[in-house]
Amino acid sequence: MMRATLRLTCTRCADRATRLRLLAGLVAALLLVPGLAAAQAPVPPASAVPKDDGQWIMPAKNYAATRYSELDQVNGGTVKNLTVAFTFSTGVNKGQEAAPLVVDNTVFVVTAFPNIVFALDLTKPGAPMKWSYQPHPEPASQGVACCDVVNRGAAYWDGKIVFNTLDGATIALDAKTGKELWKTKLGDINQGETITMAPLIVKGKVLVGDSGGEMGVRGWVTALDVNDGKQIWRAYATGPDKDVLIGPDFHPFYASEQGKDLGVSTWPPEAWKIGGGTMWGWIAYDPDLNLIYYGTANPGPWNQEQRPGDNKWTTTLFARDPDSGAAKWALQYNPHDEHDYDGINEQILVDMIVDGKPRKVLMHPDRNGYLYVVDRTNGEILSAEPYGFVNSTNGIDLKTGRPIINPAKETMLGTVVHDICPTASGAKDWNPSAYSPRTGLMYIPHENLCMDWQNVQANYIAGTPYVGANVIMKAGPGGNRGEFTAWDPMQKKAAWKVPEDLPLWSGALVTAGDLVFYGTMDGWFKALDARTGELKWQFKTGSGIIGQPIAYRGPDGREYIAILSGVGGWAGAIVSGDLDPRDKTAALGFVGVMPDLKQRTATGGTLYVFALPQ
Amino acid sequence: MSSRFRSSGAAGFALFAALAGPAWGQDTTVPVTENGPNFVATSTLFPGGGTPPAQAPEVKQYEGNPQYIAEGQRLFDWYNCSGCHFHGGGGMGPALMDQQWLYGGRLDQIYASIIQGRPKGMPSWARKIPDTQIWEIAAFVKSLSAPSAVQGPGQTMPTPPPPPTPQ
Numbered sequence: 001m002m003r004a005t006l007r008l009t010c011t012r013c014a015d016r017a018t019r020l021r022l023l024a025g026l027v028a029a030l031l032l033v034p035g036l037a038a039a040q041a042p043v044p045p046a047s048a049v050p051k052d053d054g055q056w057i058m059p060a061k062n063y064a065a066t067r068y069s070e071l072d073q074v075n076g077g078t079v080k081n082l083t084v085a086f087t088f089s090t091g092v093n094k095g096q097e098a099a100p101l102v103v104d105n106t107v108f109v110v111t112a113f114p115n116i117v118f119a120l121d122l123t124k125p126g127a128p129m130k131w132s133y134q135p136h137p138e139p140a141s142q143g144v145a146c147c148d149v150v151n152r153g154a155a156y157w158d159g160k161i162v163f164n165t166l167d168g169a170t171i172a173l174d175a176k177t178g179k180e181l182w183k184t185k186l187g188d189i190n191q192g193e194t195i196t197m198a199p200l201i202v203k204g205k206v207l208v209g210d211s212g213g214e215m216g217v218r219g220w221v222t223a224l225d226v227n228d229g230k231q232i233w234r235a236y237a238t239g240p241d242k243d244v245l246i247g248p249d250f251h252p253f254y255a256s257e258q259g260k261d262l263g264v265s266t267w268p269p270e271a272w273k274i275g276g277g278t279m280w281g282w283i284a285y286d287p288d289l290n291l292i293y294y295g296t297a298n299p300g301p302w303n304q305e306q307r308p309g310d311n312k313w314t315t316t317l318f319a320r321d322p323d324s325g326a327a328k329w330a331l332q333y334n335p336h337d338e339h340d341y342d343g344i345n346e347q348i349l350v351d352m353i354v355d356g357k358p359r360k361v362l363m364h365p366d367r368n369g370y371l372y373v374v375d376r377t378n379g380e381i382l383s384a385e386p387y388g389f390v391n392s393t394n395g396i397d398l399k400t401g402r403p404i405i406n407p408a409k410e411t412m413l414g415t416v417v418h419d420i421c422p423t424a425s426g427a428k429d430w431n432p433s434a435y436s437p438r439t440g441l442m443y444i445p446h447e448n449l450c451m452d453w454q455n456v457q458a459n460y461i462a463g464t465p466y467v468g469a470n471v472i473m474k475a476g477p478g479g480n481r482g483e484f485t486a487w488d489p490m491q492k493k494a495a496w497k498v499p500e501d502l503p504l505w506s507g508a509l510v511t512a513g514d515l516v517f518y519g520t521m522d523g524w525f526k527a528l529d530a531r532t533g534e535l536k537w538q539f540k541t542g543s544g545i546i547g548q549p550i551a552y553r554g555p556d557g558r559e560y561i562a563i564l565s566g567v568g569g570w571a572g573a574i575v576s577g578d579l580d581p582r583d584k585t586a587a588l589g590f591v592g593v594m595p596d597l598k599q600r601t602a603t604g605g606t607l608y609v610f611a612l613p614q
Numbered sequence: 615m616s617s618r619f620r621s622s623g624a625a626g627f628a629l630f631a632a633l634a635g636p637a638w639g640q641d642t643t644v645p646v647t648e649n650g651p652n653f654v655a656t657s658t659l660f661p662g663g664g665t666p667p668a669q670a671p672e673v674k675q676y677e678g679n680p681q682y683i684a685e686g687q688r689l690f691d692w693y694n695c696s697g698c699h700f701h702g703g704g705g706m707g708p709a710l711m712d713q714q715w716l717y718g719g720r721l722d723q724i725y726a727s728i729i730q731g732r733p734k735g736m737p738s739w740a741r742k743i744p745d746t747q748i749w750e751i752a753a754f755v756k757s758l759s760a761p762s763a764v765q766g767p768g769q770t771m772p773t774p775p776p777p778p779t780p781q
Binding site: 581 | 691693714737
């Protein structure tokens with residue numbers, strides 16, 4: 001039957017490519033028959049997603065960064081009974097962006113500056129403190145951290161808890177005792193470098209990147225030996241190929257990424273040395289391909305007229321060999337970025353059928369507003385559809401890989417360009433999405449903001465801001481400043497959307513109970529039906545939520561859901577930094593769209609843990 | 615070296631004076647400099663009297679002077695102060711247009727905060743900005759919280775236009 005069909009089809013084929021497409025389409029159609037949606041849904045690579053053991057050992061849950069828990073005790077039927085199991089005050093009143101970790105019946109929490117690590121014993125009633133560790137980062141580091149003094153979490157590896165401090169150190173602790181095993185200083189605050197990201201540990205290598213794209217920093221990602229903290233490699237985002245670790249193995253897909261020393265030649269003389277391209281977001285890892293994936297941040301200064309050229313390799317997705325750091329390919333999302341569209345957002349790895357062919361892809365919701373589906377073997381963009389409102393570009397040209405610039409929204413010196421969407425913080429900022437293989441949907445917590453922008457001359461003084469723009473943000477179309485989108489990657493469109501009054505600055509969690517969790521900046525922690533978006537449960541925490549929810553199995557066998565509450569971050573800086581709403585340009589323009597936040601929440605960093613009653 | 619000798623010598627002498635009794639000590643305590651930025655207090659506690667030191671003489675010259683304030687506003691951008699404090703609302707650094715002063719809101723106290731730096735992230739500008747320019751910047755900063763505040767450049771787009779409509 002199949003052969004007959006093929007032969008029949010082939011008599012109509014114009015060429016071999018068409019024939020192959022038809023064949024693949026047929027295979028895909030056959031795959032659809034038994035399980036329908038289940039068979040069709042993209043599946044994370046098994047090697048990156050081990051069977052869920054009920055722990056949570058890295059912020060993204062696994063190397064594919066799905067933030068999906070196989071636990072299902074808490075589900076649509078039971079969630080109405082979800083209640084507080086215990087809470088823990090961190091004593092830190094800055095923005096809490098970290099994901100708690102759970103290993104060996106212990107919860108680990110790393111706070112915003114001063115980056116205290118707490119270990120809580122889950123085997124005892126009320127989860128008493130096992131130990132705490134204070135790294136005492138330099139207080140002056142608070143003066144070079146662009147957007148609140150946040151920390152996005154720790155990572156666990158072989159008995160060690162590894163995390164970064166705001167003043168630029170990576171520290172490994174004995175997970176059992178809290179004893180410091182090693183400390184490596186990587187950043188220099190007098191160059192404007194800080195570290196806020198959560199490390200990812202791959203094959204015994206701790207991967208760390210810097211922050212400071214608003215301070216004229218030169219971005220990098222460094223690998224440290226998890227056993228002694230010694231540096232194995234460092235890949236800069238700008239400069240000559242040897243510094244970017246671009247060598248003979250580098251094979252980018254698009255023509256504009258091909259050429260020698262583009263990290264120098266796409267800048268005015270010397271500008272790459274202070275050009276940004278930091279990496280303060282997320283790294284994913286495919287063990288089969290032995291490749292890590294991460295995106296670099298914005299070029300500096302924000303004033304684009306001071307840096308003609310593509311400004312490589314800022315806002316660039318890199319695929320690298322984790323052993324050597326060698327780049328395999330690169331894809332610059334926003335060549336010559338004009339709007340602070342960092343590329344640091346998460347990459348979720350899945351295998352899916354695209355145009356009838358099975359492809360290994362990564363899904364990346366970029367700050368520029370497009371949901372990129374990229375072939376993770378070679379860097380080809382398979383699709384890029386807007387998941388929020390966009391007018392700064394008119395789409396992504398799949399032939400060149402580049403955005404189609406809307407000239408009306410290009411920024412200019414001395415001119416206020418109005419209503420640029422999305423805003424500098426993007427259609428979505430750092431706060432990570434989740435993906436459920438059960439629903440086949442990607443859950444994107446994001447923003448709906450636009451901005452007015454005026455370029456001004458930026459003056460480089462090491463260790464001070466290097467921005468050159470006055471920005472005022474405002475609500476996007478509809479007036480809701482946030483949005484929770486369930487994205488269907490097969491249909492390339494939203495399955496459903498929930499508008500939120502405030503920008504969403506918290507991550508998402510999805511579970512096998514078909515619930516999706518996230519928090520709002522006024523403190524609500526919510527559970528929605530993962531299939532419909534219906535609100536199933538909510539709880540008002542003590543402060544605005546900008547953290548990353550997780551799920552774990554306790555020693556009593558119950559499912560627990562945990563979240564750090566504590567407002568702040570760039571969006572919440574008006575509260576955590578006590579800023580004055582009369583200046584709409586404050587905090588790089590974010591204060592302009594958050595004048596009401598001080599009336600809706602106050603600071604306070606607290607861990608909340610929920611469970612069903614016993 | 616000599617200054618260290620002087621200060622330790624002076625401290626020893628003060629201790630001796632204190633032990634000898636207040637009456638005698640009144641005449642021989644270490645001379646207190648009543649002005650100059652390095653002696654500006656950030657505390658409002660003054661043991662033994664409760665009186666703040668007199669203002670630095672420069673205060674009279676710079677405070678409220680429109681010419682210095684205008685120049686201070688230009689320098690506030692030039693030295694990237696606006697990158698942290700924006701147009702008074704704050705960001706990486708605290709707001710300057712409100713009435714909250716972590717280290718004192720007197721003009722010479724603001725001057726001292728700029729020249730010395732402050733521990734939670736305010737850089738020390740002593741070796742980067744000439745003294746007279748620091749006074750001008752301080753005059754501008756002080757003016758931000760005045761009832762008739764000078765409008766910063768960011769205020770040139772104070773009223774956001776109506777939200778955009780989907781296209």
